[in-house]
Amino acid sequence: MTANGHALVPLATRLTARANLTDDDRDALFALSYQDKRVDTGGYIAQEGDSPSLCRIILSGFAHRHRFTAQGMRQIIAIHGQGDVLNFPSSPPVPAEDFVQALTPVRVAIVAMEDMLDLGRRCPRIANALLVEMNTEISTIRAWVANMGRRDARGRIAHLLCELALRTDPAGGRDGCVAALYLTQSELADATGMTTVHVNRTLRALEEETYIQRQRRRIMIPNWSRLAALADFRSSPWTRRITTAE
Amino acid sequence: MTANGHALVPLATRLTARANLTDDDRDALFALSYQDKRVDTGGYIAQEGDSPSLCRIILSGFAHRHRFTAQGMRQIIAIHGQGDVLNFPSSPPVPAEDFVQALTPVRVAIVAMEDMLDLGRRCPRIANALLVEMNTEISTIRAWVANMGRRDARGRIAHLLCELALRTDPAGGRDGCVAALYLTQSELADATGMTTVHVNRTLRALEEETYIQRQRRRIMIPNWSRLAALADFRSSPWTRRITTAE
DNA sequence: CGTAGTGTTGAGTCAAGTCAATGGTTGTGG
DNA sequence: CCACAACCATTGACTTGACTCAACACTACG
Numbered sequence: 001m002t003a004n005g006h007a008l009v010p011l012a013t014r015l016t017a018r019a020n021l022t023d024d025d026r027d028a029l030f031a032l033s034y035q036d037k038r039v040d041t042g043g044y045i046a047q048e049g050d051s052p053s054l055c056r057i058i059l060s061g062f063a064h065r066h067r068f069t070a071q072g073m074r075q076i077i078a079i080h081g082q083g084d085v086l087n088f089p090s091s092p093p094v095p096a097e098d099f100v101q102a103l104t105p106v107r108v109a110i111v112a113m114e115d116m117l118d119l120g121r122r123c124p125r126i127a128n129a130l131l132v133e134m135n136t137e138i139s140t141i142r143a144w145v146a147n148m149g150r151r152d153a154r155g156r157i158a159h160l161l162c163e164l165a166l167r168t169d170p171a172g173g174r175d176g177c178v179a180a181l182y183l184t185q186s187e188l189a190d191a192t193g194m195t196t197v198h199v200n201r202t203l204r205a206l207e208e209e210t211y212i213q214r215q216r217r218r219i220m221i222p223n224w225s226r227l228a229a230l231a232d233f234r235s236s237p238w239t240r241r242i243t244t245a246e
Numbered sequence: 247m248t249a250n251g252h253a254l255v256p257l258a259t260r261l262t263a264r265a266n267l268t269d270d271d272r273d274a275l276f277a278l279s280y281q282d283k284r285v286d287t288g289g290y291i292a293q294e295g296d297s298p299s300l301c302r303i304i305l306s307g308f309a310h311r312h313r314f315t316a317q318g319m320r321q322i323i324a325i326h327g328q329g330d331v332l333n334f335p336s337s338p339p340v341p342a343e344d345f346v347q348a349l350t351p352v353r354v355a356i357v358a359m360e361d362m363l364d365l366g367r368r369c370p371r372i373a374n375a376l377l378v379e380m381n382t383e384i385s386t387i388r389a390w391v392a393n394m395g396r397r398d399a400r401g402r403i404a405h406l407l408c409e410l411a412l413r414t415d416p417a418g419g420r421d422g423c424v425a426a427l428y429l430t431q432s433e434l435a436d437a438t439g440m441t442t443v444h445v446n447r448t449l450r451a452l453e454e455e456t457y458i459q460r461q462r463r464r465i466m467i468p469n470w471s472r473l474a475a476l477a478d479f480r481s482s483p484w485t486r487r488i489t490t491a492e
Numbered sequence: 493c494g495t496a497g498t499g500t501t502g503a504g505t506c507a508a509g510t511c512a513a514t515g516g517t518t519g520t521g522g
Numbered sequence: 523c524c525a526c527a528a529c530c531a532t533t534g535a536c537t538t539g540a541c542t543c544a545a546c547a548c549t550a551c552g
Contacts (some may be wrong), residue, residue, distance in 0.1 A: 494551105495550105496549105496551095497548105497550090497551105498547100498549080498550100499546105500545100500547070500548090501544100501545085502543105502544090503543090503544095504541105504543085505541080505543100506539105506541075506542090507538100507539095507540080507541085508537105508539085509536105509539085510535105510537070510538090511534105511535090512533105512534090512535090513532105513534085514531100514532080514533080514534105515531080515532070516529100516530080516531070516532090517530075518527100518528090518529085519527090519528090519529100520525100520526090520527085521524105521525095521526090521527105522524090522526100
């Protein structure tokens with residue numbers, strides 16, 4: 001890969017996983033001018049009503065996307081990690097309706113959306129890879145809807161843990177893999193549509209039934225397929241995984 | 247608009263609403279070769295595992311998208327109407343993971359995905375319009391997640407009614423508009439993550455509190471902003487509306 | 493070592509689910 | 523044109539999963 005130490009490598013890696021890019025494509029990508037921003041844990045990476053003419057990409061770290069109801073309740077809609085494009089380019093851009101907040105220290109690349117669109121026009125393979133990535137995102141959110149609507153507490157928590165394990169641990173999906181919970185129990189509650197108290201009890205129940213083992217905010221999954229069955233979790237080749245950068 | 251009676255007019259209308267197309271763009275669109283398929287109420291328009299190399303577009307009628315859990319429970323994920331693209335093109339395409347079933351008699355256009363991608367390459371404005379449409383879809387599903395996670399029964403039903411009114415009635419969004427429920431109460435339940443019994447009681451409660459008036463499967467909304475407030479419903483310029491074709 | 497955020501636990505309540513029966517509509521075929 | 527069947531809507535009685543309220547314990551960090 002060209003430009004080994006280039007900051008945008010996580011994006012290049014992600015897009016390459018979606019559709020094969022040539023070295024020329026990667027060179028064009030690396031020629032993008034961007035701003036490299038660091039956000040501390042708890043800081044906001046994007047906000048409702050943000051200027052939609054900028055495209056943000058997570059270079060490292062984890063973040064969660066959420067909205068508020070009129071009554072001030074929070075609903076977490078997605079967990080984002082390395083290589084995720086936070087707002088996909090289009091002209092005109094669709095304005096941001098939600099907040100993205102750092103769960104760990106995060107590095108974000110900020111690119112002018114016009115540059116991004118231009119890149120897509122010049123490199124059809126990159127445009128394609130972005131389309132695949134958008135389709136993947138759509139599929140992931142739909143799975144989230146199904147998760148919220150038709151599963152009980154244990155199933156929802158289990159489903160979220162499976163997703164986190166895949167995105168957090170390169171060994172995710174195998175027995176003994178570990179989901180690093182960058183989320184507090186209160187955030188788990190907002191992600192699954194439950195209350196903090198009930199999340200706590202559900203986690204304990206899952207531990208007592210040996211679905212998981214806990215130590216601090218790390219969840220070990222001794223038997224992946226057993227938990228996946230409880231969660232009714234389906235991973236496809238398109239499921240987003242952590243990009244083991246470089 | 248060129249080619250007034252062309253079958254693909256609903257798609258052209260939708261894309262034009264997303265980003266301005268030229269007459270040349272529309273001509274290129276109308277030059278697509280497609281198959282025109284009719285599906286009766288209750289018939290399947292698309293299924294899990296369908297050939298992903300075909301792109302389906304609703305020309306008329308309504309349909310719902312759903313998935314099944316391992317226990318056989320159904321979760322409705324979206325309501326689709328005229329002009330909706332059921333699977334967005336990308337190369338490689340992301341395989342279909344859900345079912346789309348007709349709520350009314352439906353006309354579907356089936357286009358080879360390769361042709362669709364090719365069209366996008368030749369007409370950048372069409373590619374752009376599709377990107378906007380995809381971003382809109384993403385935004386809509388995210389709203390659905392927030393709806394499922396953090397609202398009680400009345401709020402969820404109210405939110406769905408608002409969405410249906412906008413998509414079903416050209417006057418949707420104004421006092422006195424009517425949401426045509428092509429959904430049975432059992433389907434409403436699967437869309438909101440509730441049981442049939444509870445949907446029934448919630449509808450009656452909304453009627454008793456004069457939020458709605460019912461006759462058969464038509465819901466009249468006497469006071470839009472009152473219901474929208476209960477539902478915490480936010481419509482943006484990007485909210486999908488029915489395309490009042492020609 | 494105090495403070496603030498997070499995690500844990502118990503007791504009581506309520507929204508929503510389950511089970512089960514009864515009406516209402518619609519469509520179809522004799 | 524009626525009778526039946528199939529599906530859909532409605533209602534009641536009861537159960538339960540999840541929420542609320544409230545207290546207390548743990549941990550991290552200045």
